[in-house]
Amino acid sequence: MKKLISIVTGAFLFGAFIIIISSCAATKEIADKSSTQLWGENCMRCHNTPPSSAYNNTQWETISMHMKLRANLTDLESAKILEFLKSSN
Numbered sequence: 001m002k003k004l005i006s007i008v009t010g011a012f013l014f015g016a017f018i019i020i021i022s023s024c025a026a027t028k029e030i031a032d033k034s035s036t037q038l039w040g041e042n043c044m045r046c047h048n049t050p051p052s053s054a055y056n057n058t059q060w061e062t063i064s065m066h067m068k069l070r071a072n073l074t075d076l077e078s079a080k081i082l083e084f085l086k087s088s089n
């Protein structure tokens, strides 16, 4: 009987461990999205994405504020995309 209890407990803990590990992996995946990936996934939903060379850094700052609202981006996502648009200018 004791052996059965420890097997059941062991199986339960293993299951819980797997669930915790996989949920952490999913959260990390979102946080790890590169600025280029965020830009590709978000900025072509409504229009063709203008190349970063189309605007200068000051213009990109204004556009980012505008498109952050349009695209419903978080602060982090918007900051990452802006960083990419400015760096490849």
Ligand code: HEC
Binding pocket: 039, 042, 043, 044, 045, 046, 047, 050, 063, 066, 067, 068, 070, 071, 081
């Ligand atoms: C929900 C739809 C939507 C998404 C997502 C979106 N845009 Fe836009 N974008 C628009 C619309 C609509 C306009 C036309 C200007 C306006 O009325 O806002 C526009 C205009 C622009 C312009 C022209 C300049 C301006 O401000 O009017 C640029 C550049 C631009 N978007 C870049 C981006 C970038 C970069 C992203 C990704 C962060 C993005 N857009 C995501 C809807 C969107």
